[in-house]
Amino acid sequence: MSRRVGIVGAAVTPFKAKWYEKTYYELAQMATAGALKDAGMSVKDCDAVFYAIYNDIFERTCIPEHPLQGILGMQDKFGMRVSTGGATGAYTLSAAHAYLAAGRFKTAIVCGVEKATDCFDFMSMSATPEVIKVIGWSGDSFFEQKIGWTAADSYAEVVLAYMDEHPDDLKPEITAQISALLSQHVKTNPFAQRQHDQVTPEEVMNSRIVVYPFKELEICVYTEGAAVLILAEEETALAISKNTGTPVVWITGVGEANEHSFAGKNHKVMPRIMSDHLAAYRAYEMAGIKDPLEAIDIVELHDAFVHQLEITMAEMGFCPLGRGDSLIEDGIITPGGKILCNPCGGLIYSGHAVGASNIMSAWSGRNELIARGLRRALVHGTGSTIAQYGAVEILEHD
Amino acid sequence: MSPETRKMIIPLEALPEVGGHIQTIDGQDYLVLNDAMFTFYQRSQGEFSAFFLALRDKKKLLGCKCTKCGIVRVPPFLTRCPDCDFAPTETVEMGDVGRMLCTPPITYFANSLFQGQVPFGRGRLVLDGADTALSINIYTTKGILVPGIVKKDTEMKVVFRDERNGEITDIFCVPASELTPEQVAKPGLLESELDWEAAVEPALGAPTADDEAKFNAGLAELSALAEEMKGAERARRDIAGWHRVVQVKSAGGFLVLEIDDGDLRVRQGSTDKPDFTLVCTDISTLVNGMAYRGSLTQAIITKDLWISLNREFTTIFKLERMARSLARTKKV
Ligand SMILES: [Zn+2]
Numbered sequence: 001m002s003r004r005v006g007i008v009g010a011a012v013t014p015f016k017a018k019w020y021e022k023t024y025y026e027l028a029q030m031a032t033a034g035a036l037k038d039a040g041m042s043v044k045d046c047d048a049v050f051y052a053i054y055n056d057i058f059e060r061t062c063i064p065e066h067p068l069q070g071i072l073g074m075q076d077k078f079g080m081r082v083s084t085g086g087a088t089g090a091y092t093l094s095a096a097h098a099y100l101a102a103g104r105f106k107t108a109i110v111c112g113v114e115k116a117t118d119c120f121d122f123m124s125m126s127a128t129p130e131v132i133k134v135i136g137w138s139g140d141s142f143f144e145q146k147i148g149w150t151a152a153d154s155y156a157e158v159v160l161a162y163m164d165e166h167p168d169d170l171k172p173e174i175t176a177q178i179s180a181l182l183s184q185h186v187k188t189n190p191f192a193q194r195q196h197d198q199v200t201p202e203e204v205m206n207s208r209i210v211v212y213p214f215k216e217l218e219i220c221v222y223t224e225g226a227a228v229l230i231l232a233e234e235e236t237a238l239a240i241s242k243n244t245g246t247p248v249v250w251i252t253g254v255g256e257a258n259e260h261s262f263a264g265k266n267h268k269v270m271p272r273i274m275s276d277h278l279a280a281y282r283a284y285e286m287a288g289i290k291d292p293l294e295a296i297d298i299v300e301l302h303d304a305f306v307h308q309l310e311i312t313m314a315e316m317g318f319c320p321l322g323r324g325d326s327l328i329e330d331g332i333i334t335p336g337g338k339i340l341c342n343p344c345g346g347l348i349y350s351g352h353a354v355g356a357s358n359i360m361s362a363w364s365g366r367n368e369l370i371a372r373g374l375r376r377a378l379v380h381g382t383g384s385t386i387a388q389y390g391a392v393e394i395l396e397h398d
Numbered sequence: 399m400s401p402e403t404r405k406m407i408i409p410l411e412a413l414p415e416v417g418g419h420i421q422t423i424d425g426q427d428y429l430v431l432n433d434a435m436f437t438f439y440q441r442s443q444g445e446f447s448a449f450f451l452a453l454r455d456k457k458k459l460l461g462c463k464c465t466k467c468g469i470v471r472v473p474p475f476l477t478r479c480p481d482c483d484f485a486p487t488e489t490v491e492m493g494d495v496g497r498m499l500c501t502p503p504i505t506y507f508a509n510s511l512f513q514g515q516v517p518f519g520r521g522r523l524v525l526d527g528a529d530t531a532l533s534i535n536i537y538t539t540k541g542i543l544v545p546g547i548v549k550k551d552t553e554m555k556v557v558f559r560d561e562r563n564g565e566i567t568d569i570f571c572v573p574a575s576e577l578t579p580e581q582v583a584k585p586g587l588l589e590s591e592l593d594w595e596a597a598v599e600p601a602l603g604a605p606t607a608d609d610e611a612k613f614n615a616g617l618a619e620l621s622a623l624a625e626e627m628k629g630a631e632r633a634r635r636d637i638a639g640w641h642r643v644v645q646v647k648s649a650g651g652f653l654v655l656e657i658d659d660g661d662l663r664v665r666q667g668s669t670d671k672p673d674f675t676l677v678c679t680d681i682s683t684l685v686n687g688m689a690y691r692g693s694l695t696q697a698i699i700t701k702d703l704w705i706s707l708n709r710e711f712t713t714i715f716k717l718e719r720m721a722r723s724l725a726r727t728k729k730v
Contacts, residue, residue: 121510133509156503264530
């Protein structure tokens with residue numbers, strides 16, 4: 001019988017387009033100190049640390065976590081890094097959960113950090129093309145990198161394949177409305193990169209196409225920052241909660257799936273994001289959830305692209321496949337709807353500090369459950385080429 | 399060979415100089431250093447050697463067929479079939495015509511290595527007789543690639559570059575409908591055998607009084623916008639370090655846009671040495687984009703705006719970012 005595991009502390013640094021003032025060493029330390037303070041704990045009480053860092057090239061070093069071990073005060077203890085593309089944060093949380101549930105440790109730090117925009121393109125004298133290039137090194141190195149593979153064009157492949165099957169879904173007016181809605185949500189997230197960047201659906205519609213069919217205001221922005229959770233097994237978690245007065249938010253379901261990276265018969269089914277579907281339903285099974293639309297109150301979804309948000313919501317059972325637009329048209333995620341989707345503003349408005357992103361989502365999900373007195377939140381991460389990786393956690397507040 | 403004639407893995411213009419700068423935030427100085435993380439390879443192509451050598455030397459595409467289940471994978475990315483407990487596969491020779499597995503995306507804003515190539519498509523082509531899809535670049539011979547030209551199930555012909563290095567970039571594909579039946583049937587069709595439509599500057603008719611009125615209004619708005627730029631710090635950053643002289647031609651008249659390290663200047667007339675030319679019948683196509691009422695990229699896609707050099711999409715993106723920053727400054 002595995003042990004219950006819960007979140008007892010959480011913190012994030014501000015997510016900023018560029019942190020000139022801090023390296024990733026200090027960003028990681030800032031968020032860790034904040035999360036430990038939230039949990040009323042000393043780092044001396046922590047048994048293990050799990051690092052969520054996506055890309056060595058962003059940090060400009062291989063095994064980028066090694067200096068953090070001592071900087072976080074975790075020398076001579078367990079430390080392990082997870083790197084699974086965009087899903088890095090969600091996967092790291094799932095790894096930490098497994099170690100604690102198995103009884104290996106009583107407490108763990110889950111530390112996500114990314115310094116994504118230090119890289120710079122000296123030809124266009126701007127950072128973004130170089131950021132996209134760095135992520136481009138994640139594509140298949142024999143068959144795809146040299147022909148211009150990017151995260152955006154590989155997700156666009158999936159979205160367009162979905163639109164081939166469902167030509168009446170993902171209407172531009174609806175994706176624009178979802179982006180505008182998220183820009184309203186972000187207003188209450190003081191740590192977000194674009195807290196004050198509210199946009200109208202018309203502005204989204206008029207924004208330029210970056211990679212067809214994605215427009216600029218429908219894409220997550222790359223960010224620098226850190227996010228940390230403190231996890232504890234049941235007995236320890238309850239003791240910490242008694243001390244802080246903050247309820248434990250339990251991790252009651254965990255699921256993951258990685259699809260094939262090549263497409264075609266018996267391989268990746270392009271119009272689907274099976275990784276998200278399988279990950280979500282595995283997490284539902286573990287959490288005993290039959291009807292996600294009824295059981296879940298908050299979804300903190302990795303919105304790399306608005307179109308993908310719609311497909312992922314359908315894959316996770318919040319609307320039918322082919323009816324992603326019902327999220328708006330039937331009011332599922334509009335104010336007062338059944339699902340509060342990305343109250344933090346999502347990665348489109350909070351920013352995508354890759355390794356830290358899903359952990360920031362979990363920070364938001366946990367805080368919103370407590371603040372609003374709601375029952376369940378879902379945290380989601382997606383990553384790799386053609387949405388290959390998916391990881392989902394169910395958070396529960398009793 | 400001298401550095402000037404050698405074809406370099408890293409383009410020389412991409413390389414930063416040794417140096418750095420100071421960024422001051424809240425009165426505190428922070429050091430920012432120019433840097434690079436570089437590694438060179440003599441990279442083994444291993445089991446893929448036959449595939450890449452066939453591209454380079456024989457202008458042929460190879461696949462692999464599972465000896466047990468018969469599935470044909472192109473590219474031949476494995477030698478044993480994991481679906482059949484790692485039964486061996488055998489090499490098969492493929493044709494070079496196929497159909498798109500799904501509608502391919504088109505990249506307009508590329509990473510730093512591909513900025514000279516936008517817009518380009520990359521999609522998945524299922525060659526006739528194959529079960530899996532080959533990731534491949536997509537072009538049209540008829541001008542700028544826009545949505546709708548290549549869709550799911552569009553028949554495509556693989557074309558070989560004249561100069562081949564044994565890399566995936568040795569091939570790309572174009573719609574079979576743009577070729578003659580002989581070209582579609584010809585094995586190993588070369589890039590130089592295609593009839594690429596030359597970029598021809600669109601002709602503008604004689605101006606009407608209405609065109610001229612529109613032009614004058616547009617010129618006035620652009621001039622006002624250039625004036626606003628002087629105090630718009632964020633928008634100035636979007637065109638910082640950038641220098642371009644752009645000739646703009648519209649039915650109602652010509653103007654010159656000058657981008658100069660944060661400054662934007664507009665004047666009526668022509669210049670004899672522009673970096674590139676933009677042509678639109680109605681000047682408001684340009685003005686709307688610059689005022690963030692529309693998208694310049696979108697106007698190029700819909701052919702309302704013609705650009706003489708595709709690589710100057712970089713400048714278009716800078717102008718669009720600038721337009722958004724300027725609009726935001728005004729909103730706040
Ligand atoms: Zn087989």
